[in-house]
Amino acid sequence: xxxxxxxxxxxxxxxxxxxxxxxxxxxxxxxxxxxxxxxxxxxxxxxxxxxxxxxxxxxxxxxxxxxxxxxxxxxxxxxxxxxxxxxxxxxxxxxxxxxxxxxxxxxxxxxxxxxxxxxxxxxxxxxxxxxxxxxxxxxxxxxxxxxxxxxxxxxxxxxxxxxxxxxxxxxxxxxxxxxxxxxxxxxxxxxxxxxxxxxxxxxxxxxxxxxxxxxxxxxxxxxxxxxxxxxxxxxxxxxxxxxxxxxxxxxxx
Amino acid sequence: xxxxxxxxxxxxxxxxxxxxxxxxxxxxxxxxxxxxxxxxxxxxxxxxxxxxxxxxxxxxxxxxxxxxxxxxxxxxxxxxxxxxxxxxxxxxxxxxxxxxxxxxxxxxxxxxxxxxxxxxxxxxxxxxxxxxxxxxxxxxxxxxxxxxxxxxxxxxxxxxxxxxxxxxxxxxxxxxxxxxxxxxxxxxxxxxxxxxxxxxxxxxxxxxxxxxxxxxxxxxxxxxxxxxxxxxxxxxxxxxxxxxxxxxxxxxxxxxxxxxxxxxxxxxxxxxxxxxxxxxxxxxxxxxxxxxxxxxxxxxxxxxxxxxxxxxxxxxxxxxxxxxxxxxxxxxxxxxxxxxxxxxxxxxxxxxxxxxxxxxxxxxxxxxxxxxxxxxxxxxxxxxxxxxxxxxxxxxxxxxxxxxxxxxxxxxxxxxxxxxxxxxxxxxxxxxxxxxxxxxxxxxxxxxxxxxxxxxxxxxxxxxxxxxxxxxxxxxxxxxxxxxxxxxxxxxxxxxxxxxxxxxxxx
Numbered sequence: 183x184x185x186x187x188x189x190x191x192x193x194x195x196x197x198x199x200x201x202x203x204x205x206x207x208x209x210x211x212x213x214x215x216x217x218x219x220x221x222x223x224x225x226x227x228x229x230x231x232x233x234x235x236x237x238x239x240x241x242x243x244x245x246x247x248x249x250x251x252x253x254x255x256x257x258x259x260x261x262x263x264x265x266x267x268x269x270x271x272x273x274x275x276x277x278x279x280x281x282x283x284x285x286x287x288x289x290x291x292x293x294x295x296x297x298x299x300x301x302x303x304x305x306x307x308x309x310x311x312x313x314x315x316x317x318x319x320x321x322x323x324x325x326x327x328x329x330x331x332x333x334x335x336x337x338x339x340x341x342x343x344x345x346x347x348x349x350x351x352x353x354x355x356x357x358x359x360x361x362x363x364x365x366x367x368x369x370x371x372x373x374x375x376x377x378x379x380x381x382x383x384x385x386x387x388x389x390x391x392x393x394x395x396x397x398x399x400x401x402x403x404x405x406x407x408x409x410x411x412x413x414x415x416x417x418x419x420x421x422x423x424x425x426x427x428x429x430x431x432x433x434x435x
Numbered sequence: 436x437x438x439x440x441x442x443x444x445x446x447x448x449x450x451x452x453x454x455x456x457x458x459x460x461x462x463x464x465x466x467x468x469x470x471x472x473x474x475x476x477x478x479x480x481x482x483x484x485x486x487x488x489x490x491x492x493x494x495x496x497x498x499x500x501x502x503x504x505x506x507x508x509x510x511x512x513x514x515x516x517x518x519x520x521x522x523x524x525x526x527x528x529x530x531x532x533x534x535x536x537x538x539x540x541x542x543x544x545x546x547x548x549x550x551x552x553x554x555x556x557x558x559x560x561x562x563x564x565x566x567x568x569x570x571x572x573x574x575x576x577x578x579x580x581x582x583x584x585x586x587x588x589x590x591x592x593x594x595x596x597x598x599x600x601x602x603x604x605x606x607x608x609x610x611x612x613x614x615x616x617x618x619x620x621x622x623x624x625x626x627x628x629x630x631x632x633x634x635x636x637x638x639x640x641x642x643x644x645x646x647x648x649x650x651x652x653x654x655x656x657x658x659x660x661x662x663x664x665x666x667x668x669x670x671x672x673x674x675x676x677x678x679x680x681x682x683x684x685x686x687x688x689x690x691x692x693x694x695x696x697x698x699x700x701x702x703x704x705x706x707x708x709x710x711x712x713x714x715x716x717x718x719x720x721x722x723x724x725x726x727x728x729x730x731x732x733x734x735x736x737x738x739x740x741x742x743x744x745x746x747x748x749x750x751x752x753x754x755x756x757x758x759x760x761x762x763x764x765x766x767x768x769x770x771x772x773x774x775x776x777x778x779x780x781x782x783x784x785x786x787x788x789x790x791x792x793x794x795x796x797x798x799x800x801x802x803x804x805x806x807x808x809x810x811x812x813x814x815x816x817x818x819x820x821x822x823x824x825x826x827x828x829x830x831x832x833x834x835x836x837x838x839x840x841x842x843x844x845x846x847x848x849x850x851x852x853x854x855x856x857x858x859x860x861x862x863x864x865x866x867x868x869x870x871x872x873x874x875x876x877x878x879x880x881x882x883x884x885x886x887x888x889x890x891x892x893x894x895x896x897x898x899x900x901x902x903x904x905x906x907x908x909x910x911x912x913x914x915x916x917x918x919x920x921x922x923x924x925x926x927x928x929x930x931x932x933x934x935x936x937x938x939x940x941x942x
Binding site: 204220234237238257258259261262263265267268270273274275276277278279283284288291292295344348411 | 677840888889891893894896897898899900901902904908909911912913914915917
């Protein structure tokens with residue numbers, strides 16, 4: 183059996199005194215898209231931050247393996263270079279830094295960490311044009327400071343554009359549908375679907391089933407009180423939509 | 436108004452700040468010393484010292500008299516204490532006021548230049564060592580295409596201007612670009628007319644001291660209607676121990692002329708503090724424009740705050756003519772203490788003054804810098820954009836004055852002061868003085884203080900940037916508005932310098 187891209191074993195994590203992840207087990211084989219659904223405050227976003235390596239969280243137990251290698255001792259930048267990409271629920275503003283400058287800095291930082299040379303300007307421009315056209319991002323938008331004054335849709339499209347350029351092996355999408363109207367959702371979903379590949383896995387975190395009509399998952403997990411309480415195929419999302427999360431809460435106890 | 440920021444949320448602990456210091460300040464890459472034979476005056480300051488300097492410079496009597504007059508005034512003055520900087524009392528008798536590389540006493544051909552000196556300039560990244568420019572030193576073998584984006588350079592080593600490039604090419608259009616010592620000898624009428632006409636001899640303690648003991652510096656004269664075809668640049672280097680550097684720069688732009696001038700400075704790593712007290716005077720006549728850019732990277736001291744340059748500088752421009760314009764752009768990253776307020780006197784009707792500043796302090800550096808915009812003429816306008824970045828245990832103060840004289844009808848000023856803090860052991864302060872004696876003046880002042888947030892850091896890191904790259908990127912974004920005003924040659928250099936200055940500033 184081939185090594186899964188992501189394997190999370192009995193993961194416990196806390197912030198200060200509060201335990202938020204209470205034994206998460208999750209395996210995503212190469213090429214699959216898994217959705218994690220749960221109500222607000224269930225710990226879904228914590229799971230995404232812990233994968234990306236945010237310092238505020240302390241891992242008290244368990245293991246996270248990316249392509250079979252533990253990432254727990256890795257800094258966020260090393261994890262990014264190793265192939266983890268987190269599309270933020272609330273992308274952060276970087277005043278004064280043109281989106282294009284940021285993209286180039288990120289791509290070159292990862293290339294440098296892998297021991298590759300800097301991207302040539304023509305190569306960069308080509309990559310930019312390709313990824314931009316996929317997500318309706320024009321050069322005017324790329325000249326604006328990253329996320330500063332961006333609409334909700336622009337922020338999410340810019341996140342997916344970064345994902346397209348950085349070519350991660352594990353994409354973690356945290357509430358990518360929040361703040362999007364239906365048109366913007368379709369653009370973003372199209373962008374994400376275009377990045378589905380045999381050697382890439384995705385973890386889509388959402389609390390609405392709506393997104394999953396556009397990004398159809400292979401497996402759906404229900405997340406409650408810091409762990410996965412039920413897993414199934416895409417129909418589980420529909421059941422969840424019909425019955426609400428309350429039905430699953432008992433199983434978390 | 437004084438914006439102290441201790442209340443901001445803090446996530447970077449003392450250990451982090453300590454590790455900054457370990458990393459950062461010791462990384463000063465210009466801290467080498469050049470081993471060349473020098474002629475150094477004995478330490479101490481008396482009338483004899485001044486006579487010695489004047490003799491060494493082969494100066495006319497009027498210059499000596501002028502210096503001695505300044506010295507006598509200086510002896511009656513007190514060191515200023517109003518700036519937010521702290522340092523032990525300077526013993527002005529423990530400093531040597533003259534040091535010259537022995538190999539030459541003035542600009543000469545490069546064949547005669549001590550190779551050690553050339554190697555020093557090479558290390559500094561000065562384009563002097565480039566063959567084409569080298570050839571341009573003294574007439575013979577001038578480069579064929581001198582205007583192809585090259586920079587004319589005046590290099591000042593300790594007390595002496597060692598080489599000035601492209602002079603002959605510039606002379607063809609009537610531009611004089613030489614050391615001030617040479618100007619005193621060769622163009623006394625210009626020097627006598629303009630020297631101290633912007634910064635009076637007794638303007639302030641350090642300016643008066645400079646007037647008495649200045650040893651070299653650059654002189655620029657742009658004739659009427661001439662647009663200087665290349666950037667003019669001076670590199671200042673303090674090399675000798677226990678010497679002070681007191682340079683004097685004078686730039687005159689005749690009506691309808693334009694010049695862009697760049698200044699860069701470095702010094703070796705030393706335990707003791709060294710004094711740098713310069714005076715820069717700019718004169719812009721009708722419709723003339725002077726753009727003056729500085730990248731100041733004097734040695735800032737070590738991680739414990741030991742050593743470093745005391746940078747006490749008086750820079751002032753006089754927009755003497757109608758519709759004249761003076762623009763100061765500075766990137767201040769070095770020096771243990773910086774005390775510096777490049778200012779504009781907006782005397783001519785319709786004249787404009789600009790001040791764009793990036794001031795970065797790390798370690799135990801102290802910066803008290805800003806500008807003065809003195810509106811005297813009608814319809815004058817000024818613009819101030821200041822970006823202060825404080826890290827480590829440093830203190831970073833913006834001090835600025837904007838004033839409108841009773842006759843300054845329709846004076847306009849816009850001031851924006853932004854401070855960025857890295858860590859919680861540093862301070863940022865904004866001290867604006869605003870004074871208007873004319874009811875039609877409109878002065879606007881905006882100030883912000885922010886921190887690099889953990890969220891910004893995490894976001895950048897989640898994209899693969901390490902901590903230092905993330906800080907450099909965020910800070911470069913913060914200062915972008917000012918960087919855009921630097922000439923291209925300095926912009927890239929400055930971006931790198933900003934990154935180096937802040938290495939290890941988060942942990």
